[in-house]
Amino acid sequence: MARPGPEGGQYRPLTDEQVREIHRASLAVLETTGVLVENETALRLYREGGALVDGHRVRIPPAMVQAALKTVPHRVLLAGRSEADDIVLEGRRVYAGTGGSPTMILDAGADTPRPGTLQDLAMMARLADALAHCDFVVAPLYPTDVPREDVPVNRFYTCLRNTGKHVMGGVDSVAGARQVIRLGALLAGGEDRLRARPFISAITSWMVSPLRLDTEVTDILLEWCGHGLPVALSSAPMAGSTSPVTLAGTLVQLNAEQLSGIVLTQLARPGTPVLAGYIPGVADMKTGGYLGGAVEFGMMQAAAAQLAHFYGVPIYGSGGMSDAKIPDAQAGYEKMATFLLAAMGGCNYIHHAIGMVTNMSAVSMEQAVMDDEIVGMAMRVLRGIDITEETMAQEAIGRVGPGGHYLMDAHTVRHMRREFFYPRVADRQTRAMWEEDGKRDARARACERVAAVLAAHQPPAWPVDVDAAIRREFRIWLE
Amino acid sequence: MADILQKIASKLYEGEDEEVAELVQQALDSGLTPKEILQDGLIAGMDQVGKDFKAGDLFVPEVLIAARAMHAGMNVLRPLLAASDSPTVGKYVIGTVKGDLHDIGKNLVKMMLEGAGFETVDLGTDVAPEAFVRAVQEHKPRIVGMSALLTTTMVNMKSTIDALQEAGLRDSVKIMVGGAPVTAAFAQQIGADAYAPDAATAVDVARKLA
Known part of the structure; x- marks a missing residue:
């Protein structure tokens, strides 16, 4: 049994006809403007696949896109170490998890972040393992106390050791990709078994918007595709600077970028499981800086989900970022807005949802605990209003009658636990009790909950014999 | 013997009022004393309910149906209990004040008080x-409780306290007040003895006053 993954799709900012208009415009961009490819392997693949190659400019005809969409899987399994933690990306199912590769961590109650360590990553992964609404773990921190060349394998090792949930992350280099796959194969008992139940996957930010492939990351992408393991394409333009300022224009360009990537992966290895990674950011017109908490981000993310649904390709997206510097009120409302819109848009795999502060630049454990609650509320929305004879409660209404009350009715007891979302951090006491408890705000309460969760939670058992084999092969920095 | 007491406690916890009444009768028939049944059956079950409610594992409706089951068991036991064994911690007169028809909060307090062993007059x-x-x-x-x-x-809470004063009854009772707009400061200002912000706290406060 996989994790639930309730259905989104209630929020549809585009009509079906508008989805087709954007699709046609993206195809036209690929055919007339094309993409810039300096990676020789990719250039060869595109040329052999039928693209018009002029120097480094690759123009992709619609037929190539159609062909790629025929082989790309519509359903992608991202396995947990046990089946209970599997997530199945398909249709409009929605999952949420951690994200980003910040190098900084904000300590409990602090207002200034510090460089993060491998030990911080271990704690963060363990917390993510414990949080009920966290479906997967995108390596939530980039450790600064590990030699650069050892980071990829140590990051995956540290996450896997501390969570049974699916682990995804960047792998830095082709060598890093090979090491991480080898690590996965050791744990799975062979690469075939890893392919059958891939509990690791890679993010490749192969696209530098607008429309230019990153040569090195494209090598990583092609290496990963060669193993047939799931990969998230990621392009993250900013409306107004690296994509058109209009939401529609950003969607057209971002969609073209994603289609060019899907084409490349299917040329490299037809049937490669791909997550189309639409990350539609916004440029701050006042400074040129990046905005992750903009409400338009959430709107575009939902529109991007509609495009992915149109193609039948699972979508990797973002929701729950904020431009706030600490877990404050701004963080709360920006996170809820962007996450809820992405979730109600039916975005399959929403990363950045749990633990990020100041967009992708830092992680915070108390923020993670609060975000878990935001995700829980949004997932409750997706579950919707159940309408049945039983839930419409005519019988109970008759039984209680005018002037009575429902508190002791069997119908109440039968439904009260499932019908409502029960928060763990939100304060619902009376003012007097809240005052007596020390007048603590949400952040202070969340800090307390982090400590309680970490004290109580143990991740799934770790195989000792395999650990020895891993340590023989790699320099593992985690104790 | 101990089995049936445990069963009474657990059926009370589950709020099965009819089963609790039957089990209490069975326990009596098997020779257990009313006092044993009360202490190790009914009150033991209700204590567990109280603990789990405070911990957040049980919700208000579950406490109320457990209290109803306690009541059902007590109806069987009461005629047989010696006065000294009676769990009644005290009589409690309760009501919503003049001009106000809202009663869910008052009812909630009343039911919780009954679960805790108070005899209430609504x-x-x-x-x-x-x-x-x-009524006094x-x-x-x-205790007199006003909602x-x-x-x-x-403001009619104050009028009621004044009326009790005039009748020379004020010092014979403790007065508790509660309800959404009521605060501890207001309670003090009108000369009430205590305030509780919710039904569960009301029980704790009432226990202290009684």
């Missing part, structure tokens, strides 16, 4: 000061 809603006075004269309670939901009716 005067209902829109209860005039004179009606409170008459008739029932001689330890109001409206800022426009909470």
Whole structure:
């Protein structure tokens, strides 16, 4: 049994006809403007696949896109170490998890972040393992106390050791990709078994918007595709600077970028499981800086989900970022807005949802605990209003009658636990009790909950014999 | 022997009122004393309910149906209990003050008090000061509880306290007030003895006053 993954799709900012208009415009961009490819392997693949190659400019005809969409899987399994933690990306199912590769961590109650360590990553992964609404773990921190060349394998090792949930992350280099796959194969008992139940996957930010492939990351992408393991394409333009300022224009360009990537992966290895990674950011017109908490981000993310649904390709997206510097009120409302819109848009795999502060630049454990609650509320929305004879409660209404009350009715007891979302951090006491408890705000309460969760939670058992084999092969920095 | 007491406690916890009443009768038939059944069956079950409610594992409706089951068991036991064994911690007169028809909060407090062993006298809603006075004269309670939901009716709490004062009954009872607009400061200002912000706290406060 996989994790639930309730259905989104209630929020549809585009009509079906508008989805087709954007699709046609993206195809036209690929055919007339094309993409810039300096990676020789990719250039060869595109040329052999039928693209018009002029120097480094690759123009992709619609037929190539159609062909790629025929082989790309519509359903992608991202396995947990046990089946209970599997997530199945398909249709409009929605999952949420951690994200980003910040190098900084904000300590409990602090207002200034510090460089993060491998030990911080271990704690963060363990917390993510414990949080009920966290479906997967995108390596939530980039450790600064590990030699650069050892980071990829140590990051995956540290996450896997501390969570049974699916682990995804960047792998830095082709060598890093090979090491991480080898690590996965050791744990799975062979690469075939890893392919059958891939509990690791890679993010490749192969696209530098607008429309230019990153040569090195494209090598990583092609290496990963060669193993047939799931990969998230990621392009993250900013409306107004690296994509058109209009939401529609950003969607057209971002969609073209994603289609060019899907084409490349299917040329490299037809049937490669791909997550189309639409990350539609916004440029701050006042400074040129990046905005992750903009409400338009959430709107575009939902529109991007509609495009992915149109193609039948699972979508990797973002929701729950904020431009706030600490877990404050701004963080709360920006996170809820962007996450809820992405979730109600039916975005399959929403990363950045749990633990990020100041967009992708830092992680915070108390923020993670609060975000878990935001995700829980949004997932409750997706579950919707159940309408049945039983839930419409005519019988109970008759039984209680005018002037009575429902508190002791069997119908109440039968439904009260499932019908409502029960928060763990939100304060619902009376003012007097809240005052007596020390007048603590949400952040202070969340800090307390982090400590309680970490004290109580143990991740799934770790195989000792395999650990020895891993340590023989790699320099593992985690104790 | 101990099995049936445990069963009474666990059926009470589950709120099975009819089963609790039957089990209490069976326990009596098997020779257990009313006091044993009360202490190690009913009260043991209710204590567990209280603990789990405080920990957040049980919700209000579950406490209420457990209290109802406690009541069902008590109805079987009461005629047989010696006065000294009675769990009644005291009589409690309760009502929503004049001009106010809101009663869910008042009912909740009443049911929780009964679960805790109080004998309650419910005067209902829109209860005039004179009606409170008459009830105190008739029932001689330890505590009088007043509820109001409206800022426009909470002033009638003061009128009621004044009426009890005039009737020379003020010092014979403790007075508790509660309801959405009521605060501890207001309670003090009108001369009440105590305030509780919710039904569960009301029980704790009442226990202290009684």
